[in-house]
Amino acid sequence: MKPSVFMCCVMCSVVVVPACWSHVCLLSPPQRGSMMGINKPGAPDCGLENATCGGRGAQANTVILRSGQNFTVIVQKNLNHFNMSNPGNFNISLLDEKAMKYTHLAMIPDTSDPSLTLYSAMVKIPDGIAKQAYALQVVYNTMDPSPPLFYQCSDVTVADMDDTLKFVPLTRAKPLVV
Numbered sequence: 255m256k257p258s259v260f261m262c263c264v265m266c267s268v269v270v271v272p273a274c275w276s277h278v279c280l281l282s283p284p285q286r287g288s289m290m291g292i293n294k295p296g297a298p299d300c301g302l303e304n305a306t307c308g309g310r311g312a313q314a315n316t317v318i319l320r321s322g323q324n325f326t327v328i329v330q331k332n333l334n335h336f337n338m339s340n341p342g343n344f345n346i347s348l349l350d351e352k353a354m355k356y357t358h359l360a361m362i363p364d365t366s367d368p369s370l371t372l373y374s375a376m377v378k379i380p381d382g383i384a385k386q387a388y389a390l391q392v393v394y395n396t397m398d399p400s401p402p403l404f405y406q407c408s409d410v411t412v413a414d415m416d417d418t419l420k421f422v423p424l425t426r427a428k429p430l431v432v
């Protein structure tokens with residue numbers, strides 16, 4: 255490859271590609287993998303294009319949600335690609351990855367707000383949903399062909415209220431006898 259051609263490719267990948275991509279990060283619950291560099295638009299950890307979780311497999315999870323509980327999901331539009339004529343959305347679901355079964359939780363409309371804007375939605379973990387591990391997935395539907403969809407997942411476990419209250423509340427601790 256001639257140096258001039260090589261330079262062009264470098265320039266293209268630096269200048270053109272970030273301008274075409276959109277990025278989404280999942281802040282709460284925390285996304286799989288890392289969140290390095292999310293304070294700048296175009297963070298590589300937020301530009302995952304492969305269904306259904308950006309190619310990132312399940313990891314040991316610590317976030318426990320109760321069925322029937324409300325929970326605030328927070329996503330960051332890391333790189334804006336708002337389509338004024340056909341606005342997109344951030345589509346949030348609980349995904350049973352073994353059965354590939356989706357439970358829809360919320361949809362947040364995309365807005366003309368700039369890169370790094372935070373969007374949040376209060377979602378209700380459905381009553382009676384199976385108690386097991388899920389991927390809490392956000393899909394950024396950009397309505398833009400280059401490319402149209404960005405994925406992010408977080409590992410969560412849905413448990414019963416009883417399962418998550420097996421600790422001694424501070425107010426009920428016995429006074430220390432000396």
Ligand SMILES: *[C@@H]1O[C@H](CO)[C@@H](O)[C@H](O)[C@H]1NC(C)=O
Binds near residue numbers: 308
């Ligand atoms: C998507 O998956 C393909 C094939 O597994 C891989 O080569 C590519 O790097 C992935 N792209 C992204 C953005 O994760």
Ligand SMILES: *[C@@H]1O[C@H](CO)[C@@H](O)[C@H](O)[C@H]1NC(C)=O
Binds near residue numbers: 347356357359
């Ligand atoms: C949002 O996700 C649900 C699955 O939870 C899916 O059925 C629906 O088609 C999605 N909506 C859009 C606009 O992508």
Ligand SMILES: *[C@@H]1O[C@H](CO)[C@@H](O)[C@H](O)[C@H]1NC(C)=O
Binds near residue numbers: 324376377378
């Ligand atoms: C829980 O979330 C649902 C759905 O978003 C909402 O309708 C309801 O008011 C919320 N309940 C509380 C106690 O915040």
Ligand SMILES: *[C@@H]1O[C@H](CO)[C@@H](O)[C@H](O)[C@H]1NC(C)=O
Binds near residue numbers: 340397
């Ligand atoms: C916006 O959406 C329209 C309608 O789907 C599409 O034709 C157009 O290419 C999109 N614009 C951009 C900049 O992606």
